[in-house]
Amino acid sequence: MKRNTRKMTGSKRGRGTISCGRGWIAAGTLAAYAAIGGTKVAMASVERAGPAADGAAEATLPLKKFDIAAGPLDVAVKAYEKATGLTVKIVLPAGTVAGFNSPGVVGLFREDEALRQLLDGTGLNYRVEDAATMLVGVQSKDTVSVTEAITDAVALSKFTEPLLDTPQSITVVPQFVMKDEAVTTLRDALRNVPGISLAAGEAGAQGDNLTIRGFTARNDIFLDGIRDFGSYYRDSFNYEQVEALEGPAGVQFGRGSTGGVINQESKVPSVQKFLNVQTLFGTDKTRRITGDVNLPALHVVGGTSFRVNAMGQESGVAGRDYAEIRRFGVASSVSIGFNTKTRATLSYFHISESDTPDYGLPWFFNGVAPGSIRHNYYGLPDENYLKTNDDILTLKAEHEFSPNLNLHTIARAANYPRQAQITEPQICSNAPLSVPVGGFVTSLPTSAVNTALPCAFTASSDPSTIVVNRNQIQTKSVEGDLWDQTEVTARFQTFGIRHALVAGVEGGQEISNPIRSSYAINKINTVPSTMLDDPNAQQPFSGTGYISSIVHTKSESVGVYFVDTIKLGRLFEATGGVRWDRFDTGYNLWQPTPPAGGIVTAPVAPISRVDEQPTYRAAFVYKPSARGSVYFDYGTSFNPAAESLSLSVGLANSSAAPEENETYEVGAKWSFLNERLMTEGAWFRTEKDNARETDPTNSNNIVAAGNQLVKGVQFSVVGRLPQGMDIVAGYAYLDSAVIYSKFFPTAVGFPLANVPKQTFNLFVTHKLPWRLNGGLGGNYVGARTASSTVPYIPTSYSGPISYIGPNGAPAVHYEVLATEIKQVPGYWIFNAMLKRPLTERFELQANVNNILNRYYIDLPHPSHLVPGAGASALIGVNFKF
Incomplete structure (x- = not known):
């Protein structure tokens, strides 16, 4: 279950704290290596490698099983090398790597995704040196963008391939977009998706109403892969991302989905505090406050x-x-x-x-x-x-x-x-009808x-x-x-x-x-x-108000x-x-x-x-x-x-x-x-x-x-x-x-x-x-x-x-x-x-x-x-x- 596993292990990147035993060494390293090519060493993205030798699986697509526990980074890197067959070069003074702790990585990931997880919170990053070597070094704060990479996958397990190789128009509205735009509702998030237009609620059913590629999608809104049937206005405070899957979606989602579906991906616990x-x-x-607290207990x-x-x-x-x-x-x-x-x-x-x-x-x-x-x-x-x-x-x-x-x-x-x-x-x-000029109405x-x-x-x-x-x-x-x-x-x-x-x-x-x-x-x-x-x-x-109808409907499917x-x-x-x-x-x-x-x-x-x-x-x-x-x-x-x-x-x-x-x-x-x-x-x-x-x-x-x-x-x-x-x-x-x-x-x-x-x-x-x-x-x-x-x-x-x-x-x-x-x-x-x-x-x-x-x-x-x-x-x- 690539997508959900990946979500639970956390994907946020940022500065973490260095273990107190060698905190002064690591801090000095950050300062020293910012001046010796840190720009290239710290590139936050990875080029996709070509196919491995002897017709082995491609490095870009297959998932590999990782079970690397949190702990010292040097131990985690050795486990990563064993799991992938890649060589990891660390451009740090001898002995200082032990001053860094890794959160580990557990689950199914691509090789580059797994390494990104291992370095999460360390202040270090990586780039590809060649088809078999990863180079790890220090982030240079002044010269390198340390923002997260763009989302490359749909969170749902129904989709096994990265977005780049999924044969469908899929627009993912990530958190950074919603934060920059101060988005507070699903409707406002969807203004970032081409081919979607919004409409007012129906007379007897209030809430979000939209059209995807020309066809009504009021009943094609999902929450974590299950139809979100209720008639209400959806707030964005618990969104990890919003996914608009336009085009054929009937096989994955069932009835409806004429023009596509909307999936709201919820925030879930991660390994970071x-x-x-x-x-x-x-x-x-306007007065609005939101709070997001994550408390791991990994033992x-x-x-x-x-x-x-x-x-x-x-x-x-x-x-x-x-x-x-x-x-x-x-x-x-x-x-x-x-x-x-x-x-x-x-x-x-x-x-x-x-x-x-x-x-x-x-x-x-x-x-x-x-x-x-x-x-x-x-x-x-x-x-x-x-x-x-x-x-x-x-x-x-x-x-x-x-x-x-x-x-x-x-x-x-x-x-x-x-x-x-x-x-x-x-x-x-x-x-009741469109009648052309020259026609008659009664x-x-x-x-x-x-x-x-x-x-x-x-x-x-x-x-x-x-x-x-x-x-x-x-x-x-x-x-x-x-x-x-x-x-x-x-x-x-x-x-x-x-x-x-x-x-x-x-x-x-x-x-x-x-x-x-x-x-x-x-x-x-x-x-x-x-x-x-x-x-x-x-x-x-x-x-004078009175009840005009009482309806009971039940569907089993x-x-x-x-x-x-x-x-x-x-x-x-x-x-x-x-x-x-x-x-x-x-x-x-x-x-x-x-x-x-x-x-x-x-x-x-x-x-x-x-x-x-x-x-x-x-x-x-x-x-x-x-x-x-x-x-x-x-x-x-x-x-x-x-x-x-x-x-x-x-x-x-x-x-x-x-x-x-x-x-x-x-x-x-x-x-x-x-x-x-x-x-x-x-x-x-x-x-x-x-x-x-x-x-x-x-x-x-x-x-x-x-x-x-x-x-x-x-x-x-x-x-x-x-x-x-x-x-x-x-x-x-x-x-x-x-x-x-x-x-x-x-x-x-x-x-x-x-x-x-x-x-x-x-x-x-x-x-x-x-x-x-x-x-x-x-x-x-x-x-x-x-x-x-x-x-x-x-x-x-x-x-x-x-x-x-x-x-x-x-x-x-x-x-x-x-x-x-x-x-x-x-x-x-x-x-x-x-x-x-x-x-x-x-x-x-x-x-x-x-x-x-x-x-x-x-x-x-x-x-x-x-x-x-x-x-x-x-x-x-x-x-x-």
Whole structure:
């Protein structure tokens, strides 16, 4: 289990203390050798070696078993030489090497990774002298970058190869990027990934909502490799890194994953003792503190370590009066067996939130409502709330039968309670269809306040006269998850061909029990409305609320999969994988008797649906150099009818077959500057067949008949360069379109919802005079439509026209005179950072976000629009002990 082992043994590099017996010798050595070529000796990166003699395994790819205990460095180096067959030259005065202690290294590592672990905390580093020799010397603080190398692997054991040789677009957002940008949420971390766009939460499911390569990925967010099903806003305080795996992912992750998946990799205990505290203060009443404590006890139970991360935050949102964020979290974990063949980590994660939520601004026909409304709040802050209280318990265990055979399992119990009452501002009803100029509609848009009346406002209406409906979204629910995933990782040879096999089985149950309410009586919202240009947030709340539905959904699923990577000599690799899933969902719905005139929801007797589906994966990698690869990747995935644990009579019937997805990808990856700069680019094509559509005239008539297509290119760069220069950049071009629709034929050829044609991100940091380090970057997101089925809407109509209807009776309809694309415009925003160390343990950092105070829509939804935060400034103090 390469990745998890590596995580538990720690990967952070920095200055350690020298054992007191020879501390004065080591200190003198550091000073003396900084002047004799320390620059070259201390290079923090290693060139990849070529293949070993006699056709032995390549030095860059195979993992080797290391079991080197903590202790004197000279003893550790001898053990390393024995394990690798390499020679290690130490450029230090005779006898002084014994003044250094090594933390040791236990587990499966590449040779260069293992040596980096042995030197962790000593102040020493290494470089490759030749194919069989490593040169170890002193870091020269003034001339050598001592920052960590860029991440070269996905933490999940499902992926056996380094990123450079993994045939898929994978963007890892590491900790150093999130720290420089003062990232506090998953959403903000993902702004560093090309091809991902963010959207507002759905009406009955708040929390993170995103689109990956053109397809919704709300249910494709994972935590340590297991689906993180809850509807909540995810905080970054316990992230080791965030991994965006775009392209084929169905074999590894199961249902969904049309455009890819997001994996949040949690912090776990390590062998180093440390205490890190970060504080953040700023505009909009921002107050945030995080703490990270790691306490190793390496002589207990074969090597034990405890780690606790905690977070507390209170803040507003720049430019959005009344919106407030109040969040608290704690993540505790204990790992045992560092120095044994059986290792385990038990972790508990809790996060609670009590926000005053903001559903932003109303649509007005095809765009944002007019007027100076950027800062307007249409909710009722004394009555609006969003409360989550999530608990996640996870056990990870692994056993190493041999250096080439590992068994690992992860089990989880998660509980996601949620309560919300949020005001959604509305002016007119949404158009049910896109009707072209010259077409006819049988009715005009209705008022959102009273859906029995036509909308009284047009594009020429004075904004001061426009009335805004306060639609109340009230829900209470508990989502839950019981899951287990067990995998075996094996490396072996057949007929001289090397294999890296991952095979696994996973399964469990997920539940969702939402209770939804309504405030509409006789089609009229009983909650008072307000004015567009001058909303009264202090208006007393009133209205007749009642339960509109009580739902219980339970899904039981199981998946079996394997992925095999074979090494066809030094230049070629081939990967193949198959998965089979069974997804069994039961659903029922009922409603207590509503008040007179209230919405009556027809009860749904218990219904069920079972979807069984295979998925496939095939890839081929050509490695013209140890520093680069070119690949072809093909994969399938599927979306079952009850994918989001929501079902109906229409979805349960046999015609709503799973949506089927097929992806092709061709790409290349290359590393430069001794693996400190990773670049990758890809062309891809994803087609969805059997896209589900709901009949606009009958919500129970749902068919699987549509076809959607997204194709495009994307590029990304991540680097940690000398002189404190870090860079993360990405660009994606997405060409999306509806290519067939049964119920919405006029949508054919128009882009899919929330898919900008172009996205771009950049953030660069560099050393400045006076020990300062500065960063500057920005994001561009192109225009996005609100709906895949109704991409454009009528904006002008004729008067009523009489005609004889199909049944021979007189009727009235209206001719469409003008239409507009219903979309939000693209935008640029820019951010900056400045930090300076005060001592080796204290650092000041300042961040300014949205420097130009741009007004833009960040999170679109078909029924409301959430603007991005205005200009804000944050100042933080970071403590390291």
